[in-house]
Amino acid sequence: MKNFLAHTEEIRQEMLKEISGASLEDLFSQIPVKFKDFAIANPLSELETQRQVKALARKNKTEYSSFLGGGVYNKFIPACVSYVAQRFEFLTAYTPYQPEISQGTLQVIYEYQTMISRLTGMDIANASMYDGGSACAEAVLMAHRIARGKKNKALISNRLNPEYKEVIKTYCWAQNIQLEWFEELPEDVSEYCAVLVQYPDYFGEISEIIKPDTTLIVCANLAALAVIKPPVEADIVVGDIQPLGISMSFGGPHAGYMACKETFMRQMPGRLVGRTLDADGKQAFTLTIQTREQHIKREKATSNICSNQSLIALSATLYLSLLGEKGFREANVISANLAHALSRMLNGKGIRTLNKNFFNEFVIEVADADTHLKKLKEAGILGGIKLDDRRVLVCTTEINTEEEIVNYIEAI
Numbered sequence: 001m002k003n004f005l006a007h008t009e010e011i012r013q014e015m016l017k018e019i020s021g022a023s024l025e026d027l028f029s030q031i032p033v034k035f036k037d038f039a040i041a042n043p044l045s046e047l048e049t050q051r052q053v054k055a056l057a058r059k060n061k062t063e064y065s066s067f068l069g070g071g072v073y074n075k076f077i078p079a080c081v082s083y084v085a086q087r088f089e090f091l092t093a094y095t096p097y098q099p100e101i102s103q104g105t106l107q108v109i110y111e112y113q114t115m116i117s118r119l120t121g122m123d124i125a126n127a128s129m130y131d132g133g134s135a136c137a138e139a140v141l142m143a144h145r146i147a148r149g150k151k152n153k154a155l156i157s158n159r160l161n162p163e164y165k166e167v168i169k170t171y172c173w174a175q176n177i178q179l180e181w182f183e184e185l186p187e188d189v190s191e192y193c194a195v196l197v198q199y200p201d202y203f204g205e206i207s208e209i210i211k212p213d214t215t216l217i218v219c220a221n222l223a224a225l226a227v228i229k230p231p232v233e234a235d236i237v238v239g240d241i242q243p244l245g246i247s248m249s250f251g252g253p254h255a256g257y258m259a260c261k262e263t264f265m266r267q268m269p270g271r272l273v274g275r276t277l278d279a280d281g282k283q284a285f286t287l288t289i290q291t292r293e294q295h296i297k298r299e300k301a302t303s304n305i306c307s308n309q310s311l312i313a314l315s316a317t318l319y320l321s322l323l324g325e326k327g328f329r330e331a332n333v334i335s336a337n338l339a340h341a342l343s344r345m346l347n348g349k350g351i352r353t354l355n356k357n358f359f360n361e362f363v364i365e366v367a368d369a370d371t372h373l374k375k376l377k378e379a380g381i382l383g384g385i386k387l388d389d390r391r392v393l394v395c396t397t398e399i400n401t402e403e404e405i406v407n408y409i410e411a412i
Helices: 009-018 033-037 046-057 079-085 103-120 132-146 162-174 262-267 310-348 369-378 402-411
Strands: 153-157 178-182 194-199 215-220 236-240 256-260 272-277 283-288 361-365 391-395
Touching (some): 079 310, 132 153, 132 194, 132 236, 132 262, 310 402, 369 402
């Protein structure tokens, strides 16, 4: 889309004639009179407008040390990621509809799928989902299909990201799947089509994964899987790929991932890219197992998901390729070490950490959450996410420094 389109008087009149308008003023005649009562200043030139907007922007305080997490993380992103991802050959959010002539894009998606499979310990991954929340919801629907509709209830951990909970509610309401929430997993889960847990959970706690007698869905933080054991006990692993070098961007757009055991491959929604040989015996890539309703009979389709987040999946692939296995682990070990150092120092100040085991996020108990966070903000620190009047969720990443940790302690 262009920022400026020049219209001649002839073009304006042609457009007005098409919509039966006598003048440009006619276009605004339907606006209620009350909107005309605003005290709007005199018009400015483009140069004057730019100056005024920049002056307003300078009032924003942006140089904060961030200890925010809760599903969106402040990660270091090598400059090369955006440079390559923004090349015109890649600049689209969609999987190509004519896949055979887009071998480069398909190869990138194939490499992305391979990386996700290796990180999660699963057999296969799809070409990506819209975001972490929709990936969780689609996984519940997938588990319902695996149960062939014989089990119409799903059991979801109360310690799941609250935003993901809301998405799951919406999806399952439309499919008439009953949802139940748990703190402690009951022994008998045979009546449920799925059990969904988060690893580490929303509060940063790392709990042992126990395979129940039904389909197990694990929503996993991919950054954590560089350090802790992958959830190989799961049948389906989902989550958000934002920790893989995707900008926070005020909460999105990000992308989801989905991986599963090969047994359930044909129940997976969305698209998968496969590798094969062409007629000349050369390596080739193509879309395969397209189980959406545009490709097969609607009643046999696994989802109406129309595409995937190819551009963001590309960025994640570039990020992992640039860091490599060793660099990816090292970055996340730094994140974990900083979190544990901050936790110890807070404990030394009489602020208790409520977690037993955590990666880079943990919950602290303070006298008053609002006062705690206000003090930190006044010192230029975003100190965490308020959970309730006394609990705050704190997070560190490799972006943070030891100096920022010390500043956090001094500010309280």
